[in-house]
Amino acid sequence: MYNQTEIIKDTTNLGPDGELVVNMGPQHPATHGVLHLVVTLNGETIKKIEPHLGYIHRSIEKMCESLTYRQFIYVTSRMDYLSSHINNTACALLVEKGMQIEVPERAKVVRTILNELTRIASHELWIGAMAMDLGAFTPFFYAFREREMITDIMEDTCGARLTMNYIVPGGLMYDIHPDFQTKVKAFVKQFKEKVTEYEDLVTGNVIFQSRTQGVGTLSYEDAISYGCTGPVARASGVSCDMRKIAPYDAYDRVEFDEVIETAGDSFARYIVRVKEMNQSIRIIEQLIDNIPEGDFVGKTKNVLKLAKGEFYQRVETARGELGVYIVSEGATTPYRIKFRSPGFSNLSVLDHIAKGSKIGDLMATMGTLDLVIPDIDR
Amino acid sequence: MLSLESITKTIQDWLFAKFTPQIALTIECVIVILLCITLFAVLGLVLVLLERKVAARIQIRLGPNRVGPGGIFQTAADTLKLIMKEGLTPDAADKFLFNLAPFVVMMVAMLLLAPIAFAKNFQIWDINIGVLYVSSISSLSVIGILMAGWASNNKYSLLGAMRSGAQIVSYELSAGFAVLTIVVLTGSLQISEIVASQENGWWLFKGHIPVIIAFVLYIIAVTAETNRAPFDLAEAESELTAGFHTEYSGMKFALFFLAEYINIFIVCAIGATLFLGGWMPLHIGHWKDFNHIMDYIPSSVWFMGKTFFLIFLIMWFRWTFPRLRVDQLLNLEWKYLLPISLFNLLLVTVIAIMGWHF
Amino acid sequence: MDIESIKSYITAHAPEATFDETGEWLNIIVESNHVKPLAAVLHGQPMQLDFLFCLTCVDYKTHLTMVYHLTSSKDRSINIVIKANVNSADPIIETVSDIWRTAEFLEREVFEMFGVEFLHHPDLRKLILEEETAIAVDEQKELVTEKKGYWPLRKDFEDPINMIKL
Numbered sequence: 001m002y003n004q005t006e007i008i009k010d011t012t013n014l015g016p017d018g019e020l021v022v023n024m025g026p027q028h029p030a031t032h033g034v035l036h037l038v039v040t041l042n043g044e045t046i047k048k049i050e051p052h053l054g055y056i057h058r059s060i061e062k063m064c065e066s067l068t069y070r071q072f073i074y075v076t077s078r079m080d081y082l083s084s085h086i087n088n089t090a091c092a093l094l095v096e097k098g099m100q101i102e103v104p105e106r107a108k109v110v111r112t113i114l115n116e117l118t119r120i121a122s123h124e125l126w127i128g129a130m131a132m133d134l135g136a137f138t139p140f141f142y143a144f145r146e147r148e149m150i151t152d153i154m155e156d157t158c159g160a161r162l163t164m165n166y167i168v169p170g171g172l173m174y175d176i177h178p179d180f181q182t183k184v185k186a187f188v189k190q191f192k193e194k195v196t197e198y199e200d201l202v203t204g205n206v207i208f209q210s211r212t213q214g215v216g217t218l219s220y221e222d223a224i225s226y227g228c229t230g231p232v233a234r235a236s237g238v239s240c241d242m243r244k245i246a247p248y249d250a251y252d253r254v255e256f257d258e259v260i261e262t263a264g265d266s267f268a269r270y271i272v273r274v275k276e277m278n279q280s281i282r283i284i285e286q287l288i289d290n291i292p293e294g295d296f297v298g299k300t301k302n303v304l305k306l307a308k309g310e311f312y313q314r315v316e317t318a319r320g321e322l323g324v325y326i327v328s329e330g331a332t333t334p335y336r337i338k339f340r341s342p343g344f345s346n347l348s349v350l351d352h353i354a355k356g357s358k359i360g361d362l363m364a365t366m367g368t369l370d371l372v373i374p375d376i377d378r
Numbered sequence: 379m380l381s382l383e384s385i386t387k388t389i390q391d392w393l394f395a396k397f398t399p400q401i402a403l404t405i406e407c408v409i410v411i412l413l414c415i416t417l418f419a420v421l422g423l424v425l426v427l428l429e430r431k432v433a434a435r436i437q438i439r440l441g442p443n444r445v446g447p448g449g450i451f452q453t454a455a456d457t458l459k460l461i462m463k464e465g466l467t468p469d470a471a472d473k474f475l476f477n478l479a480p481f482v483v484m485m486v487a488m489l490l491l492a493p494i495a496f497a498k499n500f501q502i503w504d505i506n507i508g509v510l511y512v513s514s515i516s517s518l519s520v521i522g523i524l525m526a527g528w529a530s531n532n533k534y535s536l537l538g539a540m541r542s543g544a545q546i547v548s549y550e551l552s553a554g555f556a557v558l559t560i561v562v563l564t565g566s567l568q569i570s571e572i573v574a575s576q577e578n579g580w581w582l583f584k585g586h587i588p589v590i591i592a593f594v595l596y597i598i599a600v601t602a603e604t605n606r607a608p609f610d611l612a613e614a615e616s617e618l619t620a621g622f623h624t625e626y627s628g629m630k631f632a633l634f635f636l637a638e639y640i641n642i643f644i645v646c647a648i649g650a651t652l653f654l655g656g657w658m659p660l661h662i663g664h665w666k667d668f669n670h671i672m673d674y675i676p677s678s679v680w681f682m683g684k685t686f687f688l689i690f691l692i693m694w695f696r697w698t699f700p701r702l703r704v705d706q707l708l709n710l711e712w713k714y715l716l717p718i719s720l721f722n723l724l725l726v727t728v729i730a731i732m733g734w735h736f
Numbered sequence: 737m738d739i740e741s742i743k744s745y746i747t748a749h750a751p752e753a754t755f756d757e758t759g760e761w762l763n764i765i766v767e768s769n770h771v772k773p774l775a776a777v778l779h780g781q782p783m784q785l786d787f788l789f790c791l792t793c794v795d796y797k798t799h800l801t802m803v804y805h806l807t808s809s810k811d812r813s814i815n816i817v818i819k820a821n822v823n824s825a826d827p828i829i830e831t832v833s834d835i836w837r838t839a840e841f842l843e844r845e846v847f848e849m850f851g852v853e854f855l856h857h858p859d860l861r862k863l864i865l866e867e868e869t870a871i872a873v874d875e876q877k878e879l880v881t882e883k884k885g886y887w888p889l890r891k892d893f894e895d896p897i898n899m900i901k902l
Binding site: 052310321345 | 758759760761786787788789790792794795803805809812813817836837838840841842845863864865866888889
């Protein structure tokens, strides 16, 4: 048992300079998963953040070494579960590149539409969750109203609502649902009407702006040096959209703008994501009426074997650049596989940009980095 | 006409006729205590349900709708669950203070009920320094929160309690100055006199600009004082898990929860008394018939209506705004609200001295 | 910059480097002790390969190979891969985390998964796994823990506790 003085000594747990070490996570409402941050505080001011990962590490890279090229795609849905379609696309594209499989036009267009829907769904969830981190509960429900429509479309198409596993090497697993086009159009219509609602609720809010503007500022040089990608880097002025740099699927035939802000703070990251949703809607609108008829899957062999060599495929997920690196020895399974996940690099910058700010700022910074823990841990 | 005033009068007359004054007074005290506790329980149930329904309405969902018609027994079921739960005390906590804290918070809330005029001549204790009593007692609640945060032996609790201390102490000032505005205009600290002064029109609607400013300041300050969003930094769940009550469970947690709602009720009741005329019905100038109809509505209904309107306002804030950061919170008070309150008080004093008010 | 000029520029600065163009991108193969100087050259003018988008390690059983994927934020069409073999038994290589800050985390991951030791790394600790890793279960069903010699992503790794043998 403790006696009184020991309790008081224990409670403050002061370091040499009067610091307080707080374990945020693995169970903490703002880390959205099992991220463990060891935060050193001086009063309310953050002196150091040390991430501890691995609470949801499933060693997907090792697991994939014993799975065939058809099987390993399903595991990748569990990495960044909010953009599982895009993860699947990356793996399918890599296998197609390695085996020179011809993908039918129909499959390419449908993949692009699904990828963009996934991106919108992911950003919608992010808006809700980030607003909740900042203490506003209501935007979450508004965002989920539209996200629900996307999830329903996904359910019709793939039978799943979160881990889709719909994209296979060569095209799609099944043809799209007959209602796909009408439902997507209905969604686009509703989204355009309703997106202003939660933008009014969040973007123009004085408290929200004062909580995010100038908070967690990431400079252009640091964004590049830390390997940040996606909306995080684009908010700092780095042009890094893989859909523009190395277009895949049907991205080379659609018109859209790469959203770039220069402020680099949390508010800029917010604005980038909101604008990106509108760009995604633009892409969907261009493609939804032009889904070509034809096969939904190309001709593939029953057993997939990649030639001996190394392959790298990059795609733009909702969080940034996902890279899949495969070393093949010519067998039916990869010899070594490495997923370059966007969240991992984006997390590494957290200590740098949150140092010296308040605990409340950490929530804004962490929220706008849009961390998905399975994506970081893999 | 049957009114609360006549009921209390009958009971008092009967008691004093039957017993000696000492015994009669004791029995009256017991009745008042019982009524207070009942009011607490009922208010807790009603306000929690109201909050959940308001939140649901704002968030395009239904809210509790399974237990009883429209979910009205939901909070009763929740309370039952909380009572059945084990009240854990962490091993490393300071056990005495840890268990005392919820009762301190609760007692403060209970004491504040004393000077509130619920209806015409229906008041527990019409003390002649009523407003001063309210301001002084309400500042005591911070002791309970600090006690809870410190005794929990938890870093989140400690941070929450520290924030809460800084916040309540600062916003006390603005709330106090806003109350003083009315005191200066009325010339009395007694609640009944303040209400009586609004017979010809509520202070808010009489058209004094300092009063309108004071009302806005008061609403902001009391939202902060009761630790409600956007000022709920003491229990900011995304930052400090649950702030000062992280380690509490079961009924001890429920007491904090209840005290929060009771505090909201009390500050709104005070707000309604000071600015919206307490139990005074709405009278418009010389419209005799209209005023007469208004008089038919019982005074308790007027009081509760006004109070619940203010409560709804505070709930509306909570579900609309994000949370402020701790330094922004203190900046808002010390750099903006306090100077404005001081200036406002000066203005109203000048008005009162010159006799420009009506 | 086209491939040929890149190659001649690299040869001028690192004469021992060999090239492999069979893959999608240009591969530069160097000795492990030349990685750091070459990285510094590539990061500077005129190449400006300032974006390290992937850093990993491959276990070829006989040796480990460090793989660095580089690109330039100014011209994203240039993609260069640096490869360096390191010894399996005692893998040591100089860190590049002072050139690309992102390498700090990526190298920590490689350190705990492959056991590659990065010299002059600012904070070389395990990032994902626990500091002490359970390697076996003894007779009393207690976990036997060990600090070193446990590299999960190596090919010869066998997990005595968690792996299900098919």
